[in-house]
Amino acid sequence: MNKKWIFLISILTIAFSTFVYFKFFDGKKSGVSYQRHTVKRGDLKVFVRASGTVQPQNRLEIKPPIAGRIESVLLEEGNTVSKGRILAWMSSTERAALLDAARAKGASELKEWEDLYKPTPVMAPLSGLVIANNIRTGQTVTQQDILFVLSDALLVQAKVDETDLARVKKGQKALLTIDSFPGEPVLGFVSHIAYEAITENNVTVYTVEVKPSRVPDFFRSGMSSTVDFIFAEESNILLIPNESILKENGKSFVYSPDHEKESSPLKKKIEIGLSDEGFTQVKEGLSEGEVILIQKIAPKTKQPQSGGPFQGPRMPSRR
Numbered sequence: 059m060n061k062k063w064i065f066l067i068s069i070l071t072i073a074f075s076t077f078v079y080f081k082f083f084d085g086k087k088s089g090v091s092y093q094r095h096t097v098k099r100g101d102l103k104v105f106v107r108a109s110g111t112v113q114p115q116n117r118l119e120i121k122p123p124i125a126g127r128i129e130s131v132l133l134e135e136g137n138t139v140s141k142g143r144i145l146a147w148m149s150s151t152e153r154a155a156l157l158d159a160a161r162a163k164g165a166s167e168l169k170e171w172e173d174l175y176k177p178t179p180v181m182a183p184l185s186g187l188v189i190a191n192n193i194r195t196g197q198t199v200t201q202q203d204i205l206f207v208l209s210d211a212l213l214v215q216a217k218v219d220e221t222d223l224a225r226v227k228k229g230q231k232a233l234l235t236i237d238s239f240p241g242e243p244v245l246g247f248v249s250h251i252a253y254e255a256i257t258e259n260n261v262t263v264y265t266v267e268v269k270p271s272r273v274p275d276f277f278r279s280g281m282s283s284t285v286d287f288i289f290a291e292e293s294n295i296l297l298i299p300n301e302s303i304l305k306e307n308g309k310s311f312v313y314s315p316d317h318e319k320e321s322s323p324l325k326k327k328i329e330i331g332l333s334d335e336g337f338t339q340v341k342e343g344l345s346e347g348e349v350i351l352i353q354k355i356a357p358k359t360k361q362p363q364s365g366g367p368f369q370g371p372r373m374p375s376r377r
Contacts, residue, residue, distance in 0.1 A: 092313065092323060092351040097344050100297045102332050105233070105286040106225050110216035110268070112236070112281040114189060114209030120145070122180060122205055127154040128197045129177050133206075135191045139182045145206055146180040146193065153177070186210035189279050212277050213270065214246065216285040217263040220255065225289045232268045233286040239276050246270040248287070290332055296340040302352045303330065303338060312344070313351035323351045 328343030
């Protein structure tokens with residue numbers, strides 16, 4: 059046999075040995091394990107999430123009836139007022155000039171003019187909350203200046219994606235979570251759904267107004283809020299983790315323990331209902347306290363090689 063054939067046979071032998079080694083002895087291992095889970099009862103809420111902002115339902119800017127000077131301010135921000143209540147007293151420009159001149163002549167002269175020339179009241183045209191107070195005693199104002207801003211109620215305006223709008227209805231319950239008070243959600247109800255869409259960042263959204271069942275003290279106009287519209291909810295139902303459910307041909311299954319062969323769990327058909335990001339309702343096929351198995355597949359890992367078919371022996375490490 060000439061050298062050419064010997065070289066060719068050697069190459070083929072090396073290639074075959076390499077294939078066999080990496081196919082069967084390369085140290086790659088993958089493991090399948092099962093985690094036991096007990097079926098329990100609980101509550102489940104399915105919701106549509108949107109971002110929103112606290113806004114006045116009706117925002118009213120109060121301007122002075124005349125130009126002049128503020129004599130006294132009777133309310134501050136955060137106060138609740140009724141319709142017709144006096145918010146401040148002011149003098150017209152003429153009255154302010156007369157009082158200043160009378161004040162220079164003495165207290166009796168000043169009192170005479172104050173009784174003769176009464177100040178002008180600034181009144182609340184509606185009942186509500188004072189959300190802004192822009193004036194102080196002694197300040198000079200014009201008829202274009204905004205003295206107070208009133209709101210009859212604070213609500214949350216949410217921007218709902220058009221793809222989610224079908225799951226939002228008037229009167230629907232929603233949870234309002236102010237970003238700066240994440241641990242204090244407030245229950246609210248959908249009061250209005252806009253008929254006209256708006257486009258934000260190339261996304262079509264609709265403005266949905268949510269009225270809180272109560273307005274907490276920390277509510278402020280302009281605050282950012284997360285709004286969870288409760289689409290469906292069930293109480294005291296059987297729940298299992300989503301990762302435990304197997305889907306085959308449109309049907310749902312779970313693994314259950316096989317007491318005869320622990321390494322080969324049984325598939326059990328179930329009927330499921332509502333589902334959220336973590337859990338799914340079980341309508342039929344399981345009972346409370348029953349144990350199911352959740353399959354865990356370990357990722358393939360490559361162990362350090364101790365030597366290939368053509369790798370020389372390792373030198374011992376020095377100490």
